[in-house]
Amino acid sequence: MKRVGLAALFFAALFVGWELLYRSGFWSPVLLPSPLVVGRYLWEATVDGSLLSATLVTVKRLFLGYVFGLLLGLPLGLLTARFRVLADTLGLMALGLQALPSVCWVPLALLWFGQTEAAMFFVVVMGTLWSVIIATDNGVRNVPPIYARAARTMGSSGLHTWLYVIFPAALPFIVGGMKQGWAFAWRSLMAAEIYVTILSGFGLGHLLHYGRELNAMEQVIGIMLVLLLIGLLADKIFFSPWERFLHHRWGTAK
Amino acid sequence: MSLSDEVSVEAPAAKLSIKGVSKRFVSGKRSVHALDDVSLDVGEGEFVCLVGPSGCGKSTLLNLVAGLDLADSGQISADGIPINAPGRDRMVMFQEAALFPWLDVLGNVMFGLRRKPGLTDAERCKVAEFYLRLVGLEKFHRAFVHELSGGMKQRVALARALAPNPRVLLMDEPFGALDALTREQLYGDIQRIWQQRKKTIVFVTHNVREAACLGDRVVLFSPHPGRIREQFKIDLPRPRDINSVELARHTTAITAALKNHVRPEAEVAE
Ligand SMILES: Nc1ncnc2c1ncn2[C@@H]1O[C@H](COP(=O)(O)OP(=O)(O)O)[C@@H](O)[C@H]1O
Ligand SMILES: [Mg+2]
Numbered sequence: 001m002k003r004v005g006l007a008a009l010f011f012a013a014l015f016v017g018w019e020l021l022y023r024s025g026f027w028s029p030v031l032l033p034s035p036l037v038v039g040r041y042l043w044e045a046t047v048d049g050s051l052l053s054a055t056l057v058t059v060k061r062l063f064l065g066y067v068f069g070l071l072l073g074l075p076l077g078l079l080t081a082r083f084r085v086l087a088d089t090l091g092l093m094a095l096g097l098q099a100l101p102s103v104c105w106v107p108l109a110l111l112w113f114g115q116t117e118a119a120m121f122f123v124v125v126m127g128t129l130w131s132v133i134i135a136t137d138n139g140v141r142n143v144p145p146i147y148a149r150a151a152r153t154m155g156s157s158g159l160h161t162w163l164y165v166i167f168p169a170a171l172p173f174i175v176g177g178m179k180q181g182w183a184f185a186w187r188s189l190m191a192a193e194i195y196v197t198i199l200s201g202f203g204l205g206h207l208l209h210y211g212r213e214l215n216a217m218e219q220v221i222g223i224m225l226v227l228l229l230i231g232l233l234a235d236k237i238f239f240s241p242w243e244r245f246l247h248h249r250w251g252t253a254k
Numbered sequence: 255m256s257l258s259d260e261v262s263v264e265a266p267a268a269k270l271s272i273k274g275v276s277k278r279f280v281s282g283k284r285s286v287h288a289l290d291d292v293s294l295d296v297g298e299g300e301f302v303c304l305v306g307p308s309g310c311g312k313s314t315l316l317n318l319v320a321g322l323d324l325a326d327s328g329q330i331s332a333d334g335i336p337i338n339a340p341g342r343d344r345m346v347m348f349q350e351a352a353l354f355p356w357l358d359v360l361g362n363v364m365f366g367l368r369r370k371p372g373l374t375d376a377e378r379c380k381v382a383e384f385y386l387r388l389v390g391l392e393k394f395h396r397a398f399v400h401e402l403s404g405g406m407k408q409r410v411a412l413a414r415a416l417a418p419n420p421r422v423l424l425m426d427e428p429f430g431a432l433d434a435l436t437r438e439q440l441y442g443d444i445q446r447i448w449q450q451r452k453k454t455i456v457f458v459t460h461n462v463r464e465a466a467c468l469g470d471r472v473v474l475f476s477p478h479p480g481r482i483r484e485q486f487k488i489d490l491p492r493p494r495d496i497n498s499v500e501l502a503r504h505t506t507a508i509t510a511a512l513k514n515h516v517r518p519e520a521e522v523a524e
Binding site: 144146147149150151152153154155156160164165168169171248249250251 | 320321322340341342344345346348350352354355356365366369370398399400401414418
């Protein structure tokens with residue numbers, strides 16, 4: 001409770017400071033709108049439904065691509081860790097592509113898929129996939145061999161060992177990779193949404209882009225706040241429970 | 255199979271027979287002759303300790319009996335049945351407890367039981383609880399591995415190894431990383447459990463005193479290549495105290511033999 005209070009105090013102070021800066025008149029209100037104006041924009045956008053629908057469009061794109069990337073990346077990572085042929089081919093490719101800033105997929109996606117949902121999906125998957133493959137592969141390679149040996153003496157083998165020993169043992173690495181994949185996917189989706197109009201749905205990136213076109217700084221800042229909030233929520237809802245679980249079981253200091 | 259069958263001592267101890275076993279490890283140009291023509295018989299319910307300096311092939315032999323590795327030549331069998339894969343009749347305890355951190359204590363003990371057919375989950379749970387009580391950890395079912403001391407971890411590992419009711423228990427320096435006080439407690443426990451559960455035990459250690467305290471028989475190995483040098487029968491009454499004078503007599507004899515066999519070999523190897 002004390003921590004929540006402190007956080008509330010900190011952010012309240014931040015807004016007060018912002019308002020004071022605005023009132024000092026040092027910057028043009030066009031460049032630095034009052035937090036109250038930003039608040040009004042957010043309120044109006046919520047009431048007319050545009051904010052909610054944009055959020056849904058963006059979150060849906062992110063979620064679909066991310067889940068698909070995970071479902072593809074986890075088994076592929078297990079496979080590259082298991083088979084040398086795959087490590088030398090797919091594993092190497094993943095390592096290279098993971099180092100590529102995932103925004104670089106946007107032009108390619110547009111050429112291949114046009115201004116469609118498929119392009120957005122592709123960009124998010126590419127952001128997620130390689131990190132997840134690399135982390136899973138890495139995690140599996142770091143599993144102490146004694147675990148698999150102990151499991152073998154207890155009658156575990158083959159798929160059972162992979163599912164019930166190797167995979168859980170690699171979880172700390174895998175969760176790290178999931179988190180990185182999420183960060184890459186989120187950033188590249190925003191880049192794509194800001195620079196490309198997809199007619200099948202206007203996401204938060206588009207609202208941000210129109211804010212700039214209209215010189216509506218309160219909209220730009222308002223959407224940025226929403227993006228920030230989504231990032232925070234994803235962390236708290238998706239990753240914190242995993243990290244708490246790992247911390248609790250492994251006793252790793254964090 | 256009923257619960258009482260499961261925890262009864264009626265899974266009889268097995269007889270082990272090791273005949274002319276050799277094993278080489280080749281990595282690149284280097285080749286290590288880990289075991290050279292090793293033969294050893296272990297009787298039903300016998301407690302045999304393998305001692306020798308590190309590198310003399312004790313773990314290698316244990317892994318072969320466990321079925322985790324295959325011999326280059328020779329025969330290993332349990333009750334006349336050749337061993338070529340791990341089996342629930344032979345459970346292993348390693349130096350590092352090798353417990354799974356993602357499972358709690360009960361989950362760790364249940365791991366092997368879940369692979370054992372013919373039991374309901376409720377029965378498995380009862381069996382696991384039985385063995386946790388046997389090693390004195392009935393209050394720690396829900397604890398996680400990182401919350402346990404080194405000695406408690408090895409107790410869980412022991413319960414986990416006992417739970418599928420194996421006929422042979424293979425222990426590879428299980429107390430090597432523990433402090434002296436904890437070790438002494440465990441010497442008492444393992445002797446009590448061995449007498450209660452009637453297992454055949456092969457126990458690897460490089461601690462001669464420990465071997466003499468626990469074993470019906472102490473088998474002395476020498477390295478390069480790994481060979482059996484000498485065997486000592488220890489016919490002291492049980493439970494034995496690691497600090498007793500009679501034990502010290504045996505320890506002295508074994509230590510002398512160890513020095514005798516290992517020194518010249520080591521110098522040749524240098
Ligand atoms: N997997 C392996 N690969 C290569 N060499 C090994 C392997 N396992 C054991 N060795 C070698 O075999 C010899 C015997 O090892 P080990 O059985 O572990 O000895 P001990 O348990 O008596 O200390 C050592 O020289 C060791 O380096
Ligand atoms: Mg060893």
